[in-house]
Amino acid sequence: MAGRFITFEGPDGAGKTSVLSALIPIVEKHVAMPVTLTREPGGADISEKIRTLILDPANVAMDPRTEALLYAASRRQHLIEVIDPALAAGALVICDRFVDSSVAYQGGGRQIGEEAVLAMNHFATGGQGPELTVYLDIDSAAGLARIQAHQASRQYDRLDRESLAFHQRVRAAYLKLAKAEPARIKTVDASQPLEQVVAACAKVLAAHLGDSWQ
Numbered sequence: 001m002a003g004r005f006i007t008f009e010g011p012d013g014a015g016k017t018s019v020l021s022a023l024i025p026i027v028e029k030h031v032a033m034p035v036t037l038t039r040e041p042g043g044a045d046i047s048e049k050i051r052t053l054i055l056d057p058a059n060v061a062m063d064p065r066t067e068a069l070l071y072a073a074s075r076r077q078h079l080i081e082v083i084d085p086a087l088a089a090g091a092l093v094i095c096d097r098f099v100d101s102s103v104a105y106q107g108g109g110r111q112i113g114e115e116a117v118l119a120m121n122h123f124a125t126g127g128q129g130p131e132l133t134v135y136l137d138i139d140s141a142a143g144l145a146r147i148q149a150h151q152a153s154r155q156y157d158r159l160d161r162e163s164l165a166f167h168q169r170v171r172a173a174y175l176k177l178a179k180a181e182p183a184r185i186k187t188v189d190a191s192q193p194l195e196q197v198v199a200a201c202a203k204v205l206a207a208h209l210g211d212s213w214q
């Protein structure tokens, strides 16, 4: 394949969406190949339908492994319908979340186990994955605070504490991944002001892409 595949990862509130919207125009200035920004389900119809199932609040009975399998199914369809064609066309594909998210959220957060989630996703992707992953790292309470800043102010309750513990497990799983795969996963301190996070990410991409970044 002529293209390049890069992913961005990190907990909710780390700033992936904000960083990518500022970063893409910078990447387009420095890289000659077309740039495709995507995120699951990425407009793939079948993936959208699977996500609707996962996110439907009526599905309270959904088992964590069912959820993990559905995410992997949605991921495969997005890979086949969106990512692979873009790579075949020679694009630099930048994806907001990929397999690492499942390892962190379902494996760590929901405690299914990172190895099991990774193996199951390997079946879904055929082992295909990003050559570079930028991991936006943020303290769990700070990430949650960023998200909650947009909600009506209310008291800190039991549910918030549960979601903090969940977030802490997600972050711990991400940090474990970054430590296990230092050549692929580059960690950026996402607690900095947005412009600094964007600059740090651009630096990581430039270092990785070498002559392809001009």
Ligand SMILES: Nc1ncnc2c1ncn2[C@@H]1O[C@H](COP(=O)(O)OP(=O)(O)O)[C@@H](O)[C@H]1O
Residues within 6 Å of the ligand: 010, 011, 012, 013, 014, 015, 016, 017, 018, 019, 146, 147, 150, 190, 191, 192, 193, 194, 195, 197
């Ligand atoms: N570096 C930053 N400093 C302060 N606030 C930020 C920063 N990056 C993002 N935010 C804010 O945090 C919230 C979550 O950001 P978002 O980009 O949606 O994160 P993600 O996509 O990783 O969940 C948004 O309100 C955004 O404006």
Ligand SMILES: [Mg+2]
Residues within 6 Å of the ligand: 016, 017, 018
């Ligand atoms: Mg986002």
